[in-house]
Structures are given as C-alpha cells and as structure tokens.
Amino acid sequence: MFQFEAELDQAAKIKVIGVGGGGGNAVNTMIRCHVEGVEFLTANTDAQALRRSEASMKIQLGGQLTKGLGAGANPEIGRQAAEEDKKRLVEMFAGADMIFVAAGMGGGTGTGAAPIIAAAAKEAGALTVGVVTKPFTREGRQRMKRAEAGIAELRDVVDSLVVVPNDRLLGLAGKHMSILDAFKPADDVLRQAVQGISDLITTEGLINVDFADVRTVMSNHGMAMMGIGMAEGERRAAEAAHSAISSPLLEEVDISGAMGVLVNI
Numbered sequence: 001m002f003q004f005e006a007e008l009d010q011a012a013k014i015k016v017i018g019v020g021g022g023g024g025n026a027v028n029t030m031i032r033c034h035v036e037g038v039e040f041l042t043a044n045t046d047a048q049a050l051r052r053s054e055a056s057m058k059i060q061l062g063g064q065l066t067k068g069l070g071a072g073a074n075p076e077i078g079r080q081a082a083e084e085d086k087k088r089l090v091e092m093f094a095g096a097d098m099i100f101v102a103a104g105m106g107g108g109t110g111t112g113a114a115p116i117i118a119a120a121a122k123e124a125g126a127l128t129v130g131v132v133t134k135p136f137t138r139e140g141r142q143r144m145k146r147a148e149a150g151i152a153e154l155r156d157v158v159d160s161l162v163v164v165p166n167d168r169l170l171g172l173a174g175k176h177m178s179i180l181d182a183f184k185p186a187d188d189v190l191r192q193a194v195q196g197i198s199d200l201i202t203t204e205g206l207i208n209v210d211f212a213d214v215r216t217v218m219s220n221h222g223m224a225m226m227g228i229g230m231a232e233g234e235r236r237a238a239e240a241a242h243s244a245i246s247s248p249l250l251e252e253v254d255i256s257g258a259m260g261v262l263v264n265i
Contacts, residue, residue, distance in 0.1 A: 012097040012201050012211035015126075016194055017041040019114045020071075020078070021049055022104020022133060025183070026190035028054050033188075035195045037202035038100075041092070043117060045081045045109045046070040057092070061085050061113055071108025075146055078112025086120050093124035097211060098201075100194050101128065101158065104186075106135035106143040111150035118157040127215050129224070130158040131193045133186050134165045160224040164189050196226045200262055209262055217260035225255065237265055 016038050018027030024042045031040055031054045042055040047068030050058045060068060062081020071077040082089070093099060099121040103110035114130065121128040132151060135143045155161050169185050200209045218224065229243030241263065245255055255261075 011037075013095055014038040014098045014100070014198050014201065015041060015093065015096045016100040016102060016198075017043055017117060017121075018053075018055065019043050019101060019103040019117055020107055020110030021046070022107070022110050022186075023102040023114075024049055024053050024055075026102045026104075026131075026187045028052075029187040030191045030194060031055070033191055033195075035191065035198065038194070038198050039096075043082075043089075043109075043113065044070075045078060045113070059085065059089065059092070061109065071112065073108045073143075073146075075108055075112030075150060078107075078109040079116055080112075081109070082113035082116035082120075086116060089117055089120035090124050093121050093126055096121070096124060096126045098198075098214070099124075099126040099128050100131055100197075101154075102131045102190050102194065104133045104135070105147035105150045105154075106139065107146075111146050114150065115153040115157050118154060122157065122159075127218060128158045129197065129218060130154050130161040131190055132161070132163055133190065134163060134167075136166045136170065155222065160218040161222065162193050162224050162226050164193065192228055193226045196228050197262075214262060217262050240265075 014037060016027060016030065018024045021044070024044055027040050027042050040055040041057040041059065042050060042053040043059040043061050044050050045061045045066045047060055050060055062084045065081050065084055066077065071081060101114055101118045101121065103114040105111050114132065118128050118130060132154065134147050137144065151163060164186065166186050201211050201214055227244035229240035231239035231243065
C-alpha cells in the first residue's frame with residue numbers, strides 16, 4: 001500500500017489550460033472524451049463563457065479591465081487581462097511538471113493571453129507546450145494576421161509549439177462544410193495533440209516513455225508535430241508510425257530536421 005502511494009506521488013503532474021473561447025471549447029472536448037491523468041483549467045475574459053466550462057478550475061482574466069465582458073477580438077486587451085492576473089496564474093501552476101496551453105489564435109483572449117499564460121507556466125518551472133489552431137482563411141485577413149502574430153509571440157515563450165491549421169480540416173472534410181461544423185473536429189484535433197503527448201507519459205506501452213524523456217526532447221526545441229497512427233496486420237507498428245508522421249492536420253514541420261523523436265507503441 002505504501003509502495004503504491006509512493007508511485008502515485010512520483011507521477012508527473014500535468015495540467016491543461018484552455019485560453020479564450022477556442023481553448024475553452026477544446027478543454028470541454030477533452031473532458032467529455034475522458035482524457036485521463038491531467039488536471040483541466042480554463043481561463044477567459046468572458047465570464048459567460050467561463051460558466052459554460054466543464055473544467056475543475058476556472059480563471060477569469062482581467063476582471064477589473066474587462067468586467068467579464070471579453071476582449072472584443074483585441075489581443076492587446078487579452079494580453080493586459082492576463083498580465084493583471086499573472087501572479088495568480090504562477091501560483092496556480094505551482095507544482096506542475098508539464099503544462100499545455102491550448103488556444104484558438106486570431107481572437108482577443110486566446111491570441112493575447114496565451115503567451116502571458118505560457119510565460120507564467122515557465123516561471124512556475126513547468127515544461128510548457130503550446131497547442132493552438134490557426135483560423136480558417138475565410139475568417140478574414142485581419143484574424144489571420146492577428147493569429148500569426150500571436151503564434152510568433154507564443155513560439156518565443158513555450159518549450160514546444162504544435163500548430164493546427166483549420167484550413168486543413170476543410171480540405172479533409174470537403175469545401176462545402178460550414179465553419180460551424182468544422183470547429184468540432186478542430187476541437188478534437190487539439191484533444192488528440194494533448195492526449196497523444198500526455199499518454200506517452202501516463203500510459204504503458206511496448207516501448208515506454210517517461211516524463212524525463214519527454215522533457216529532454218521537448219525542452220526549448222521550438223516547433224513540434226504530433227501524430228497518432230493505428231494499423232493492423234504483420235507490419236502494424238511500421239504502418240502506424242508512418243501514419244502518425246503523415247498527419248495532414250498539422251502545420252508543415254519537416255521531420256527530417258527533428259532534433260528528437262518520441263514514440264509510444
């Protein structure tokens with residue numbers, strides 16, 4: 001009994017924080033899909049959106065600045081709101097070994113607050129991984145411009161960054177899919193990215209990966225890609241691995257230049 005408790009105490013503490021509307025929706029999807037071994041948080045400037053969150057911990061950002069009414073698609077307001085509560089965020093992140101910052105880029109809160117929240121996670125001493133989406137092209141040039149600026153800022157803060165371009169979802173599902181319908185698989189892709197990495201640490205496989213391995217590969221290494229593959233038959237391991245590195249949903253990252261690879265089978 002005492003040995004079992006000791007093993008639990010040594011398990012890596014993983015937290016996932018959804019930032020803004022897109023990040024909050026992604027966290028709700030993860031909770032409904034029973035992603036295990038992680039603690040869920042949601043941060044938003046919009047008090048109404050926070051009330052819809054299923055996360056165990058909710059953080060209203062910039063209460064004095066926004067009065068709970070959101071950032072109005074202004075990343076600067078999102079940034080200032082997160083700065084207002086950065087000290088509290090660092091305290092909430094204390095003790096975490098790894099923190100995922102999930103957000104949809106292009107709006108106000110996710111774009112502006114995600115880099116500040118990631119900086120708070122780093123300040124708390126956690127391995128920090130950003131998992132974000134880029135907006136659909138049809139959402140307009142300004143939203144894409146804001147997203148690209150936010151992604152560039154976030155890349156400078158996190159240890160590793162996974163970017164999912166939403167346009168790829170339309171390419172897979174068909175151009176006639178509505179944006180509203182396409183947001184649902186976008187949430188699930190963020191879920192897969194987080195679960196794929198967290199499962200490396202929390203789930204035993206034929207080849208096991210522990211948190212020390214993940215920290216070594218993902219610390220201060222910039223852009224990352226994540227893939228999950230499934231296959232059957234005699235060559236199932238090789239075919240699943242090939243499928244995992246061929247995901248059309250992730251931003252173009254050339255695996256031939258990778259400084260490290262984590263594989264869980």
